Amino acid sequence: MKRRWKSLLLAWNWVLLSLGTSILIILTQPISPVPAQQPPAIETTEKKPSIPEKPPSTPETTEKKPSIPETTDKKPSDAAEPTPTPEELARRQKLMEGDKLYLAGNLAEAEKMYRLAKAPFTTKLKNQERKAPIIDPTQLSPAGKVYWREAEAGIATKLQTRTLVPLQLLVEQIPEFIPGQIKYAETLKQYNDEKKALAVLDRAATLYPNQPDLIKARVAALAEAKKWIEASLAARQFAILNSNDPQAPEFQKLADDNLKRYKSHIRAEVRGNTIANIITGALGYALTGSLLGPFSALDSTILLLQGEGSIGESVAKQAKKQLKLINDETVLKYVDEIGQKLVKVSGREEFKYEFFIIALEDLNAFALPGGKIFINAGAIAKANSEAELAGLIGHELSHVVLSHGFQLVTQGNLISNVTQYLPLGGTIGQLFGLSYSRDMERQADTLGTRLIATSGYACDGLRNLLVTLEKQQKNAPPTWLSSHPGGGERVKYLESLISDTGYNRYAYEGVGRHQEIKERVKQLLKEKKEREEQKKKPNDESKK
Numbered sequence: 001m002k003r004r005w006k007s008l009l010l011a012w013n014w015v016l017l018s019l020g021t022s023i024l025i026i027l028t029q030p031i032s033p034v035p036a037q038q039p040p041a042i043e044t045t046e047k048k049p050s051i052p053e054k055p056p057s058t059p060e061t062t063e064k065k066p067s068i069p070e071t072t073d074k075k076p077s078d079a080a081e082p083t084p085t086p087e088e089l090a091r092r093q094k095l096m097e098g099d100k101l102y103l104a105g106n107l108a109e110a111e112k113m114y115r116l117a118k119a120p121f122t123t124k125l126k127n128q129e130r131k132a133p134i135i136d137p138t139q140l141s142p143a144g145k146v147y148w149r150e151a152e153a154g155i156a157t158k159l160q161t162r163t164l165v166p167l168q169l170l171v172e173q174i175p176e177f178i179p180g181q182i183k184y185a186e187t188l189k190q191y192n193d194e195k196k197a198l199a200v201l202d203r204a205a206t207l208y209p210n211q212p213d214l215i216k217a218r219v220a221a222l223a224e225a226k227k228w229i230e231a232s233l234a235a236r237q238f239a240i241l242n243s244n245d246p247q248a249p250e251f252q253k254l255a256d257d258n259l260k261r262y263k264s265h266i267r268a269e270v271r272g273n274t275i276a277n278i279i280t281g282a283l284g285y286a287l288t289g290s291l292l293g294p295f296s297a298l299d300s301t302i303l304l305l306q307g308e309g310s311i312g313e314s315v316a317k318q319a320k321k322q323l324k325l326i327n328d329e330t331v332l333k334y335v336d337e338i339g340q341k342l343v344k345v346s347g348r349e350e351f352k353y354e355f356f357i358i359a360l361e362d363l364n365a366f367a368l369p370g371g372k373i374f375i376n377a378g379a380i381a382k383a384n385s386e387a388e389l390a391g392l393i394g395h396e397l398s399h400v401v402l403s404h405g406f407q408l409v410t411q412g413n414l415i416s417n418v419t420q421y422l423p424l425g426g427t428i429g430q431l432f433g434l435s436y437s438r439d440m441e442r443q444a445d446t447l448g449t450r451l452i453a454t455s456g457y458a459c460d461g462l463r464n465l466l467v468t469l470e471k472q473q474k475n476a477p478p479t480w481l482s483s484h485p486g487g488g489e490r491v492k493y494l495e496s497l498i499s500d501t502g503y504n505r506y507a508y509e510g511v512g513r514h515q516e517i518k519e520r521v522k523q524l525l526k527e528k529k530e531r532e533e534q535k536k537k538p539n540d541e542s543k544k
Contacts, residue, residue, distance in 0.1 A: 091117045095385070095511040102508050114458070114506035121495040131176040133208050144174045151183065163187050171200065175207060182217045194225060205234070206501045212238070212247045219254055228262035229403050233447070236347035241454065255347065266406070308406045309351055312370025316354070319374065326357040326377055328524055334517045335375060338390050339397065343371075345454045346401045353400075355393070359528050363469065367396040369406040380521045384468055386510025387452065391462030394448030402447065404440045445490060449497060457510070459503035463494040 084092070098113035134140065137148050147170040154163030167184040170177060181204040188197035201218040208214055215238045222231035236255035239248045326332070332355075339355040351371035358364075361378040368374075373396050383389040399405060436444075445462060453459035470488070498505065 092384075092511055092515075095509045098506075099509055099511060099513075111506040114509070118460075118505060121499070122491070133211055134174070134177045135179065135213075137177075137179065140174065140177060144170060144177060144180075147173075148177075148180065151180075151187075155187070160191055164191070171204075175204065178204070178208065178211050178214050182214060185217060185221060189221065189224075194221075197221060198225060203500070206497075209238070209501075210242055210245075212242075212245065212251070215251070216254075219251075219258070223258055223261070226265070228258045228265065230443075232256075232258035232262060233347045233401065237345070237450075240345055240347060262403070266403075308403065309370035311406065312351075312368040312372040315368050316356075316372040319368075319372075320356065323356075323374070324359045324528075326359050326521075326524060328520070331357060331377075331380070331517060331521055331524070334513075335380070335389075335393070338386065339373065339393050341455050342390065342394050342397055342451045345451055346397060348401050351400065353397075359525065361525055365392055365396050367399045367405060369400065369403070371400050373397060373400065377521050377525055381518055381525065382468065383465055383514065383518075384511070385458075385461070385464070386514045387457040387461035387508065388465040388468065389461075389514065390452045390455070390457045391448060391465045394451040395444045395462055396448075397451065398444035398447035399436065399440070402440070402443055404436055404444070408436070441490075442493070445494060446497060449494060449503065450501075453503040453507075456508055458505055458507045459498055460494070460505045463491055463498065466491050466494070 094113055094117035098110045098117065101107075101110035101113060137145065140148060147166040150166040151163055151170065154161075154166065164184075164187060167180060167187060170180045171184050174180065181200060185197040185200045185204075188194070188200065198218075198221055201214070201221055204214055205211075205218045215234060219231045219235045222228075222234060232255045235251045235258065238245075239251040239255060242248055242251075245251075335355050335357060339353060343353045353371035354373070356372070356374045357380070358374055358376045360376045361381070362376060363379045363382045365373065365375040365379055373393065375393065375396075379392055380389060383392065449459055449462055452461050458464075470491075497503075
């Protein structure tokens, strides 16, 4: 009986101590993010490949015994890459010729060569010609003027059907009329159809991304829907891609304001979880008599309060110790150059972006909050071009930019602290934290495609990588497809996205350069496998 009272008394003392510590942490946490730092450059005497815009290279990495994440080299998805057919070799040659023309600035001839090499999309799509935007209602066709007049009359009389029907017909038949798109979304929101209003603005902004009034309306709608990070990105991308527009500073401010709102929301959510975590830790101590649980709860809360960058740094530090990383300067420089080029147009500059290569053969990649991205060497070996690899990196980078991982960590923090006291609890918490929703995956596909298109790569890089994976898989899908479901569906969606937006399929592919890096990576993986086999031989002989 005395022991029980003693445990409860100690637990109560822990609650008071933790509460005081947490309040102190909350009051002393800086609101402004720590400025991002560029990774240290890697010096090398090797000849640099010829390609525009070379950002700084990745930091040094170390090779240590791997244990997380669990992936093996013996999966069916890791079957040997099929030997290229004569037709494929001829296609590859055309792409390489197109790359030479593209880098030389002969874009028209490069496009002709790319068109010869690339087959049409498999999805049957509407052949839509994007027309110039219309701002003035007097420039509408006679039918368009009738729709607009009827909609204005419906608004004046406050009649829902009389307003929505002509506006819907107007945006369907004349999507280039920007005021019609904005008015239709406003009216839908007025009649409580917020989801459809956002969809209207999303599609319109995709068709006409350089129309400031349209983007402003979309940013406002996203903010009202409490999608602050998406609102911030939409505004920042307009400011970055239209730096000469007189309204660019206004969009930059919109981006900063919405990012502050998002961070304030996250901090409030974390603070709300703090008390629950403290109570969880105290109960854990009372039940188990171990301080590991309470301190784990408090440590994870402190990390969350410090922000995305701190979480990424902390987890990446552990990962680098436990994963076997490739430290080849040429390969690191290549991957980092692609990644940093995409970072430049991503819209979030507060992170220190770093790219690491894991010495594993399967095609896989994962992103940590705060800009730490890990890519398997097999991803480089299985991609057919720099644009395809950029598609993979762009997808993972988008998870960082959209704060998907941090959102899941924030939501899963309490669950992880509770489940640590249950059988297999750690596994449950881990699965909760790593499972992106289908909506998140689509967002990452969409933004990733936009990033590679904006960076000058062929916009179908991610789409082509998915097609490559489907061709290479045999009995089981590659690891990256297993954790990112719906490969065939995503190919169709990306084809529709590219066609609807008018992104350029006939831009830089980077086939020749990628082939050189690809062969180097294959050799590194082969040498690693031989070393591992040599280590096994003495053990096998001793058993005999």
